[in-house]
Amino acid sequence: MAKIIGGVATTHVPSIGKAIAEHKQNDPYWKPFFKGFDYVHYWLAREKPDVAVVFSNDHGLNFFLDKMPTFAVGAAAEYKNEDEGWGIPVSRAIAGDPKLSWHIINTLVADEFDITMCQEMLVDHAVTIPMTLMWPGEKWPVKIVPISINTVQHPLPSLKRCLALGRSVGRAIQSYPENLRVMIVGTGGLSHQLDGKRAGFINKEFDQLCMDKLAGEPEFLTRYSIHDWVEESGAQGVEFLNWMAMRGALTGQVREVHRNYHIPISNTAAATVVLENREEAERKAA
Amino acid sequence: MQQDIPGTTLFDGDQARKGFALNRMCFSFNSAENRAAFLKDEDGYCRKFGLTEEQRAAVKSRNVLAMIAAGGNVYYLAKLAGIFGLNVQDLGAQQTGTTVEEFKEKLAAAGR
Numbered sequence: 380m381a382k383i384i385g386g387v388a389t390t391h392v393p394s395i396g397k398a399i400a401e402h403k404q405n406d407p408y409w410k411p412f413f414k415g416f417d418y419v420h421y422w423l424a425r426e427k428p429d430v431a432v433v434f435s436n437d438h439g440l441n442f443f444l445d446k447m448p449t450f451a452v453g454a455a456a457e458y459k460n461e462d463e464g465w466g467i468p469v470s471r472a473i474a475g476d477p478k479l480s481w482h483i484i485n486t487l488v489a490d491e492f493d494i495t496m497c498q499e500m501l502v503d504h505a506v507t508i509p510m511t512l513m514w515p516g517e518k519w520p521v522k523i524v525p526i527s528i529n530t531v532q533h534p535l536p537s538l539k540r541c542l543a544l545g546r547s548v549g550r551a552i553q554s555y556p557e558n559l560r561v562m563i564v565g566t567g568g569l570s571h572q573l574d575g576k577r578a579g580f581i582n583k584e585f586d587q588l589c590m591d592k593l594a595g596e597p598e599f600l601t602r603y604s605i606h607d608w609v610e611e612s613g614a615q616g617v618e619f620l621n622w623m624a625m626r627g628a629l630t631g632q633v634r635e636v637h638r639n640y641h642i643p644i645s646n647t648a649a650a651t652v653v654l655e656n657r658e659e660a661e662r663k664a665a
Numbered sequence: 666m667q668q669d670i671p672g673t674t675l676f677d678g679d680q681a682r683k684g685f686a687l688n689r690m691c692f693s694f695n696s697a698e699n700r701a702a703f704l705k706d707e708d709g710y711c712r713k714f715g716l717t718e719e720q721r722a723a724v725k726s727r728n729v730l731a732m733i734a735a736g737g738n739v740y741y742l743a744k745l746a747g748i749f750g751l752n753v754q755d756l757g758a759q760q761t762g763t764t765v766e767e768f769k770e771k772l773a774a775a776g777r
């Protein structure tokens with residue numbers, strides 16, 4: 380059976396892609412962010428995932444505002460990136476696992492999540508940057524199942540709904556008959572606001588609360604409405620929905636094994652977190 | 666009724682309807698060819714996408730707050746800004762009426 384090994388959540392700001400292309404990882408501005416990936420690299424080398432289920436939001440590459448699915452699941456054999464218009468290098472394509480995608484789709488719909496199924500899907504920097512951060516400069520050793528959550532055009536799904544979506548994805552993976560080691564990724568955030576007179580808003584205290592609650596008490600965070608979230612975390616801080624879904628997919632005993640938090644990267648409070656998932660059977664055996 | 670969040674325009678159905686033509690034009694800037702076409706003939710390009718008068722004036726003035734008032738979504742506006750080599754700190758500075766250096770300092774201060 381497939382096994383959920385844990386999750387990685389990270390900021391996905393486009394300028395990180397530029398910094399990588401220009402080899403700025405050790406510049407004083409960038410180092411506090413990139414050094415947060417040393418542990419991630421160690422953890423991935425140790426845990427050796429086969430597949431990553433990636434929760435992220437599209438920023439106008441695959442989806443325009445003409446058709447905006449609340450939740451969309453990729454079911455392609457390959458996911459391409461293309462020019463996003465803001466000057467970051469186009470990434471190489473990422474391999475998919477359509478068989479696992481369809482298993483997740485079937486489970487989600489059976490669980491009454493009315494998702495959109497995508498046999499073709501472009502992935503933007505919200506997928507390619509975390510992939511490049513996790514596995515820099517080498518062939519990606521995992522296939523992906525991308526799941527897109529609308530964080531752009533309101534109304535957005537609630538935190539509660541995204542946690543439940545993640546839980547359903549977790550159940551799907553646990554019932555998948557192949558011996559795969561599956562990791563979950565949530566991208567974006569933390570607090571930031573790009574638009575309006577409130578541009579540049581960052582809320583360190585709230586970000587810390589979010590990270591403190593994520594592993595052990597994610598339900599606590601479902602008390603916030605989307606409106607509350609915009610107020611506390613900024614207009615684009617709602618990308619935390621991807622983190623909630625990631626956390627939901629970790630169905631066992633969850634603990635935080637790594638956290639890096641740094642202000643600012645671009646206009647954003649940058650954060651990277653690794654959560655380890657221990658399933659029931661392992662806990663009993665231990 | 667929820668209270669407005671100061672300095673913040675939620676991109677909701679009203680904004681999405683209002684800004685459709687402007688955002689659709691900005692969406693087209695994913696293509697380098699379209700970015701070049703815009704630079705070559707801005708008026709013609711805006712006409713092709715049927716921008717409203719308000720949207721056309723906002724684009725012409727390069728004023729981000731005016732573009733948001735006309736229904737622009739910041740992820741799409743950032744693609745337009747990219748044509749002029751502007752990043753989100755440049756946009757932030759313009760919207761908050763500060764210099765880029767002051768805006769960056771405000772961001773850094775949030776971490777202290």
